[in-house]
Amino acid sequence: MSVMVDIRSVHKSFGSLEVLKGIDLAVHTGEVTVILGPSGSGKSTLLRTVNHLEKVDRGTISVDGALVGYRRSGDKLYELPEREVLRQRTRIGFVFQNFNLFPHLTVLDNVVEAPVSALKRPRREAVEAARRLLDRVGLADKADAHPRQLSGGQQQRVAIARALALEPRLLLFDEPTSALDPELVGEVLDVIKDLARQGTTMIVVTHEIGFAREVADTVVFMDDGRIVEQGPPADVLDAPQHERTRSFLSKVL
Amino acid sequence: MSSDTLAKASSAPGIPEYADSLPIVPRRRLGQWTAAVAVLVLLGLAVNSVLRNDAFQWDVVADYFTTDAVLRGLWLTLWLTAVVMTLGFVLGALLAAARLSANPVLRSVSWGYVWLFRSIPILVQLLLWFNIGALYPHILGVRTVDLLGPVTVAVIGLTLHEAAYAAEVVRGGILSVDRGQIEAAQALGLSRWRRWWRIVLPQAMRSIVPPAGNMLIGTLKGTSIVSVIAVQDLLYSVQLVYHRTYQVIPLLMVATVWYTVVTSVLGVGQHYLEKHYARGSERTR
Numbered sequence: 001m002s003v004m005v006d007i008r009s010v011h012k013s014f015g016s017l018e019v020l021k022g023i024d025l026a027v028h029t030g031e032v033t034v035i036l037g038p039s040g041s042g043k044s045t046l047l048r049t050v051n052h053l054e055k056v057d058r059g060t061i062s063v064d065g066a067l068v069g070y071r072r073s074g075d076k077l078y079e080l081p082e083r084e085v086l087r088q089r090t091r092i093g094f095v096f097q098n099f100n101l102f103p104h105l106t107v108l109d110n111v112v113e114a115p116v117s118a119l120k121r122p123r124r125e126a127v128e129a130a131r132r133l134l135d136r137v138g139l140a141d142k143a144d145a146h147p148r149q150l151s152g153g154q155q156q157r158v159a160i161a162r163a164l165a166l167e168p169r170l171l172l173f174d175e176p177t178s179a180l181d182p183e184l185v186g187e188v189l190d191v192i193k194d195l196a197r198q199g200t201t202m203i204v205v206t207h208e209i210g211f212a213r214e215v216a217d218t219v220v221f222m223d224d225g226r227i228v229e230q231g232p233p234a235d236v237l238d239a240p241q242h243e244r245t246r247s248f249l250s251k252v253l
Numbered sequence: 254m255s256s257d258t259l260a261k262a263s264s265a266p267g268i269p270e271y272a273d274s275l276p277i278v279p280r281r282r283l284g285q286w287t288a289a290v291a292v293l294v295l296l297g298l299a300v301n302s303v304l305r306n307d308a309f310q311w312d313v314v315a316d317y318f319t320t321d322a323v324l325r326g327l328w329l330t331l332w333l334t335a336v337v338m339t340l341g342f343v344l345g346a347l348l349a350a351a352r353l354s355a356n357p358v359l360r361s362v363s364w365g366y367v368w369l370f371r372s373i374p375i376l377v378q379l380l381l382w383f384n385i386g387a388l389y390p391h392i393l394g395v396r397t398v399d400l401l402g403p404v405t406v407a408v409i410g411l412t413l414h415e416a417a418y419a420a421e422v423v424r425g426g427i428l429s430v431d432r433g434q435i436e437a438a439q440a441l442g443l444s445r446w447r448r449w450w451r452i453v454l455p456q457a458m459r460s461i462v463p464p465a466g467n468m469l470i471g472t473l474k475g476t477s478i479v480s481v482i483a484v485q486d487l488l489y490s491v492q493l494v495y496h497r498t499y500q501v502i503p504l505l506m507v508a509t510v511w512y513t514v515v516t517s518v519l520g521v522g523q524h525y526l527e528k529h530y531a532r533g534s535e536r537t538r
Contacts, residue, residue, distance in 0.1 A: 053436060082445065090442035100437035104455050104533045113451070118442035146533035166441065 004029045004170055004201045005050060010059035012045055019045045021225035023059070027170075027218075030199040034212040034233075037222035038248060043205045044097075046222070047172050050203065051092040052085050063092060064169050090118050093163030097175040099155045101147035101162070107134065108143040111162045119166065126165070133161040137191050153184030157191055164195075171195065173204040209252055213237055221245045313503035317494060318510070326490025327511055333404075333486065334473045337411040341472075342465070344412065345419025352424055363420065370417035376478055379410040383482045407479040415472060422464045426457035458530040466523035470516050477508075487511055 005027035012020040019042040027033045035043045048054040050061055052069035060077070061068045069085055070077040080088075101110050111130035115121040121129075134140050137157040139150075147155050156176055163171060173192065177185040189211050196202065196215045206212065212219050212233055219236040221228045221244075228242050240246045303309060317323055351363035370378075383406050386397035401409070430453050438448040480489035491504040498504075 051440060053440060086439070086442040086444060089440055092440075094437075094440035096433060096437060096440075098433055100431075100433040102434065102437070102452055102456075104530075106533075114441035114443065117444070117447045117451070148533060162441070 001028045001030075003027070004031075004064060005203065006060075006062045007046075007050070008060050010046070010049060010061060011057045012042075012049060012054060013057055019225050020049070020056075023225075023227060025220065025227065025230070027201065027203060029201055031217040032196045032202045032204065032215050033218045033220060034216035035203065035205045035220045035222060036207070036209070036212060036248070037228075041222040042225040043222045044174050047174050047203060047205050050170075050172055051089050051094055053094070063088070086118065090114070090166045091169045093166060093168035093171040095156070095159050095163050095171070095173045095176050097178050099147070099152070099159045099179070101155055101159055103147050105146075106143065107139065107145050107147065107150070107158050110147065110158060111165050114162070115165050130161070130165055133164050134158070136164075136194075137161045138187075151184060152180045153187045156180065156188045160188075160191055160195075169201065171200055171202045173202065173206070175205050175207065177206065177208060207252065209237065209249070221248070223248070308502060309506060310500060310503040311506075313500050314506045314510070317491070317504060317507050322490050322494060323487070323507055323511070326485055326487040327515075329404075329485060329490075330473065330476050330487040331515070333407060333411070333476050333479070333484075334469070336408055337415050337472055337476070338469055340408070340412040341415025342419045342423070344416035345421075346423050348416060348420035349423035349427060352420065353427060367417045367420050370413055373414075375410065375414045375475065376481065378414060379406065379478065379482055382406045382410045403479070403482045403484045406482060407476075407484045411472070411476065411479070415468070418468060419465075422461055422468065423457070425464075426459075426461035427453060429460040430456045455530065459527075459534065462523065462527050462530055466519070466526070469523075470519055473515060473519065474512055477512075 003026050005025070007023055007025040010020050010023040011018070019040075021042075023042075023046055025033075025046075035046070037043045045054055049056050050063065050068065055069065060070070066088065067077070068088060069080055071080055071084075072078075101107075102113070105113065108127065108130055111133060112123065112126045115126040115129065116123050131140065131143060134143055137160055139154060139157055139161070142150060142154065142158070147158065150158065156179075160176075176192065177188050180188065185208070189208065192202070192204065192211075193215055204211075204216075216233050218230055219233045220230040221236055221240070221242075223244050228244050229236055229240065235241075236245065237249065240249060304311075348363045348366055351359040352367075354360060373381075382401070383403070385401065385406075389397055391397060392400055434452055434456065435448060438452045443452070476486055477488040479486055480492060483489065485493070487508050491508045495501045495504040
């Protein structure tokens with residue numbers, strides 16, 4: 001099975017606070033990796049380094065065989081020009097905890113924006129594709145609404161459609177249900193499960209243990225900037241090897 | 254609320270079963286009525302004194318209201334305002350961009366500009382520019398007094414002053430846009446240019462338009478200061494007339510009424526502009 005994301009000894013500090021202390025992780029094509037861990041464990045930061053929203057201090061990240069944000073020449077890494085980084089990002093979808101939909105644009109324009117301006121698709125084609133995607137997340141009738149007229153769950157589904165519009169090779173989810181009312185969590189998880197069934201490669205940072213158990217191929221438990229353990233959900237969730245994992249799970253289950 | 258608590262409420266002592274048919278009598282607001290009447294009486298007295306005081310000479314006001322000299326002055330006031338606003342906001346936007354950039358030199362220079370030009374009263378600045386020939390008698394081989402006439406000095410002085418304030422207004426607008434908006438645009442691969450024009454600026458405009466509208470009205474009236482360097486704006490035009498005819502009050506009224514009319518029109522324009530940029534901000538429709 002080919003490796004989609006290859007993270008090697010990634011370090012990252014904010015000022016004097018080291019949030020990633022050497023992360024190694026491989027995500028295989030077509031698999032769902034769920035990252036669990038307490039707040040401040042570095043899981044969101046790790047996710048954000050994968051599409052270069054955060055620069056790493058040390059280590060490398062490759063997606064689909066290409067280094068993210070850098071070009072290697074000899075034994076040096078040269079930072080890529082912004083244009084190149086933006087092009088790489090169009091192949092990596094990112095879904096934010098707070099949706100970050102563009103409030104001044106309609107739902108349809110939110111989805112159409114990136115294919116038209118970043119991929120130079122003809123607008124008509126992009127609109128058709130966007131309507132299909134909105135239909136897929138169950139929001140075909142909301143195309144002309146503005147984001148603030150939607151519920152949180154609907155907004156997050158639009159955000160997923162917006163990420164899918166670039167036809168990414170990889171989808172990253174940063175706590176996609178943490179900002180939602182409990183009754184709205186299900187509708188968003190259903191969309192993500194549906195994507196998982198279709199073989200989309202995904203990394204999901206979440207607190208939803210049930211979702212991890214059901215959907216994940218690999219569960220990664222992080223604490224204090226390190227990966228404590230990883231493996232199939234049956235191992236990590238039901239028979240954790242480390243005390244830290246056990247105590248975390250006992251608190252959230 | 255459960256039906257149990259409802260039942261208890263309706264059986265409270267003194268409240269009959271048919272509680273929903275009891276009429277509600279609003280509290281009497283004596284204070285509000287007294288205040289309203291007092292204000293109306295004062296207002297009536299003021300209007301009466303204005304209309305009945307012959308010294309206002311409303312017939313003279315009417316005579317001069319649309320004379321060529323006054324209209325030429327009004328026209329200069331209008332285009333001077335437009336030019337100063339436009340140049341001021343272009344320069345202000347550049348200053349705001351510099352202030353928010355990652356480059357420490359640009360940031361400091363922008364900060365210094367705003368500090369300096371907000372510190373100098375506009376009147377002092379206009380007089381300085383008007384007398385710049387004393388410092389630099391020649392600019393690029395041309396005599397400074399020939400190069401910088403009163404109107405040019407007015408444009409330069411007012412623009413530099415305006416830009417300092419515009420920079421702060423634009424910067425505030427940009428800062429009001431949620432950081433997540435820029436990250437989302439970056440994650441979608443939108444170019445820097447596209448992020449700025451399509452995502453940040455339209456959202457920043459919501460916070461920029463109200464203070465910018467204030468500044469526009471302030472600038473319109475503020476241009477009257479150029480009368481001190483003999484630029485024939487609306488105020489200076491009526492001054493030229495009353496220096497000749499000694500009808501000071503009616504001619505000042507001509508200027509007053511024109512300033513009020515233009516300000517009102519601008520206010521209406523601002524209302525529609527604000528509505529335009531409020532798109533998508535209402536929760537329900």
